[in-house]
Amino acid sequence: MMKIILVDDERIALEHVKSLLPWDSYDYEIAASASNGRTALRLCEEHRPQIMIVDIRMPVMDGLELIRAVSERKLGVKFIVMSAYEDFEYARQAIAIGSVSSYLIKHEVDRDKLLLELNKAKESWESDEKQRRIERSEQLMKVLMGAEILTMFQDSQTAPPYAILLIQRDSPFSAIPSPLGKTVSLQSLDYASNEISFCSGQSDWQLIGEFPLNRNQFIALFSQKNKTMSMQRRSFEDLIRSTDSHLKQHYDGSHSFYYSFQCHDSSRLHDSFRKVEAAARHAVFSGENSHLCADELPMLPIDYETHPTAMPRTRFFDELIEGMNQHDPAKIESAIKRSFNTLCHPQWDLAGLYETIHTLTGIMNKRFAAKGLPEADPFALGEEKPLYHLEEIMNRFIVMIQRLCSNKNELDRLSSKLLRALQYIQSHYHEDINIEDVSRSIGISPSYLHQLCKRELGRTFLDYLTEYRINQAKRILNQEDAKMTEVSARVGYRSPQHFSQVFKKTTGVLPHQYRNGAHSL
Template sequence: MNKIILVDDERIALEHINSLLPWSEYGFEIMATATNGRSALRLCEEICPHIMIVDIRMPVMDGLALIRAVSERKLGVKFIVMSAYEDFDYARQAISIGSVSSYLIKHEVDRNKLLVELLKAKESWDADEKQRRMQRSDLLKEVITGTGLPAQLKDSPAAPPFGMLLVQRDTPFTAVPSSSERIGLDSSLNWSFDDLSRLADTTSWQLVGEFALNRNQFAALFSQKNKTLCTQRDSFKDLVASIQTHLKQHNNQSKSIYYSFHSHDSSSLRDSFRKVEAAARHAVFCGKDKMLCVDELPLLPIGNENYTSVSQNEYLEKLTEGMGLNDLVKLESAIKNQFHSLGQQLWNLPRLYETVHTLSGLLNKRYAAIGMLEIDPLASNDKIPLYHIDDIMESFILMFRKLFTSKNTQDRLSNKLLRALKYMQEHFHEDIAIEEVSQATGISPSYLHQLFKRELERTFLDYLTELRINQAKHILRHEDAKMTEVCTRVGYRSPQHFSQVFKKTTGMLPHQFRHGGYSL
């Protein structure tokens, strides 16, 4: 509802204006009336109306002085000025101030004219408010993310206690930490200031501002309107729950919300933001579609995220021993103990990345030994995206089981073909053909052709293409290299030819794959 205040020193005029419209049907609500400018100014500061309908000639403080006073306070009010014919010059001064939307002759005001001017004032207020909201959000982002000073929020409605939340679209875990680049918000998150503000209005909280962090995240700050409530933390939790319900109803992609509550001044907002942002980075420890209070999570202390509590030596020794002895039981035990230790006391994200890197290296070392192409273990699980640390653990265990029970694959590859595959894996980025591989390995080109067809059931070119495209996928997922560089690094001279081969192999162009076209 757009809030209205009527100001006129004649009661009969106030009653007449009030009776002209079914206000609520058009989205308006008369919040108060006043008979002089001084009373209207006090009401304006208390109610913060969108529109004021103001008479020019009034006692104590006239309409012109009222408009100037409200404009100086930057309250964003739009004015509809009413006067008699003889006051037109006086009204023109009011219009020149800049916050006056329109001017009406008192005795000519009827329902249609008033409605037209109200809708015009509403449109003008909405446009200005959109601009003010963008400025507030930009300022809030600067203060909270560390480039601005808390004192800059002095003119905002921000006052403790505060509630902060970060909404994050759930994405599968990857072996490389996600980039923190500040890019435009993906509209598929399906949120808006109006949605958040409306949900807050039904509670004791008010929305101070919101801003996008990147394609998958946005943050919002709330301040409690009624400071005397004892259930501040619980009431904010209820608001967060309603926001999560709204997001679920309006989008079929799962999202998690990380929130924090504190009653300190605005100087602590930056620390609160760092906590919710850190919690969102640790999403793999809690899974998807969650609503979590970050004050209760076992996060590493801010600034000590690289803390390591347990040596990796014992774990690595057990892994190496299990691989060397082909002892799957010992290997699985080492993997389970390691993953369980990662979240036993504190969520240790750096050690999780290290563990994934170690296990991926062991897998690919064994694959290379039997002539198989390297893989990204987390990205190869197309049908079951991995959101939780337990899922990652089980995925690695299954891959090692499959590897240990596929001895027939290793046995069927001849040493001659293994030598050729090793050479190709080391030189795929060069302009190689079967003749170069043949010469390097001492195998005739025709016999090498036969080995590929008989033992791998594919041609030399098929294997080389798969090798190059797999490496290109890895670069596109984890690096920000230019396409010409990617092309060169995987052995293609022409970017156009590389794009054609990539699309034929994967079904999409390289840039589409980089921007999330692949399934995880």
């Protein structure tokens, strides 16, 4: 709703303008009225209207002085000037200032003419505001990246204290670290900023600017409106919850929110930005739909001399291998849990997590190879749900390794011929292979291979091949920003359209929807 302030030294004139329209019905709100320019200037700074309807001749400060004062403060107001006199010199001076939308003669104004000029002023304000937002966001991006000093905030409402918010689309954890996302142009933003309801029902925080950090992340900077009060953390968390609710209504998947308060020093905004960015990189430690204050999270680099408990986890891996050799599920679980516990204390150790996953996967696949079984990817199992949280990853490894060491392991009962067939599929899935190619490679007939798949796997050859290809596609979609034509080719589909059809039939969603978090598993 557009805010309007009426300014006229004649009370009758003010009441007449108010009576011309059902303002709410046209999405306008009369926020305040004043009888002179000085009072109107104070009200303008307090209410931040988009439009002011101003009389020219007034005591204390006339309309032209008011327009100049508001324009100098760069408050972005559009003016509709009204006068009882057909004074074209006043009109010329008012229009020359540059923020005047129209000039009206009081006795000629009726409902239709006023509404027409209001809509023209609204359209002009929205056009200017779009450009102002782009300029603010571009400068804010440079400030937070540390490439420019803070010069964009020059009035009391956008002064410290600040709060910075990073919104991140939740996506499954990938065992392969992805490079930091590059910034993108504002026009290519997935989250349209004018669709994110940051301040719905919120009066304590002023949105200063926002920009996309990459395809899955969005940054917004806020200023606390009431500078005399202590930091309003509770109200900011209310703002986050309101924003989260809005996103759930407009976007598939969930989002996490990481925020930091920088009280009084604008030169430290870059540090606050790095805090929330680091918190987002450590999302696996908090899981889906997190609302976390980055100032309080344990993400400092680990000093192994100061914290001997954070020493390498070799001893736990030795215990794990011992438990595997003894087929002892309790010892396997204990070793894995103790290893993962060191990743959280004394600090979150993301690099250590990648190292642990790599080591555990290697230990597990070495045992698979010794059994003549194909390798397994803990993050690409079709029958399992995507992993978002550290504990989910830990439990996945516990279950897989316990199952591997169990005498009831179903894969142990697979025939050598079928194992060779599966190994061939896993080595050649990206090629245009069929059951004839695979059966020929292992020296059996296609019909016999079909029988082996049905009897030992409980599915057809094509079902297994399709499942394996789609799982590999999921891994690529989770870890890379590859084009769909490239993804389809890399998993053995010459036609991207056919790939999309098979992917949706298998997962319930299209590939691009899966990449954006719309998992049906």
